[in-house]
Amino acid sequence: SGGGAPCIMNAANEVAVKKFMQGEIRFPDIYNVTKSTLDAVGFYDISSVDDVLACHIMSTLAAEEISKSYIISE
Numbered sequence: 001s002g003g004g005a006p007c008i009m010n011a012a013n014e015v016a017v018k019k020f021m022q023g024e025i026r027f028p029d030i031y032n033v034t035k036s037t038l039d040a041v042g043f044y045d046i047s048s049v050d051d052v053l054a055c056h057i058m059s060t061l062a063a064e065e066i067s068k069s070y071i072i073s074e
Contacts, residue, residue, distance in 0.1 A: 004044030004055040011059035012037035012066075019067050029070040037063040 016033035019025045025033070040062050044055045 004046045005038065007052055007055040008038050008041045008044065008059040009034055011056045012063040015060060015063035015067055024072060025067060025070045026072065032070060033063055033067045036066045040066065
């Protein structure tokens with residue numbers, strides 16, 4: 001979808017894989033967190049390095065919040 005999509009997906013994937021490796025979410029939820037983050041953040045215009053950094057921070061925060069709904073109950 002262009003724009004900041006690669007940055008959004010990368011940030012969300014980093015969060016989701018970390019949660020999976022820590023045993024907090026299931027493997028299929030890596031996809032769910034990434035897709036939900038991409039949907040939540042939507043299009044993000046990238047025209048500078050500062051835009052990439054801002055996109056990454058915003059996407060990481062969104063993925064952290066979204067991943068809470070996939071936490072495995074004990």
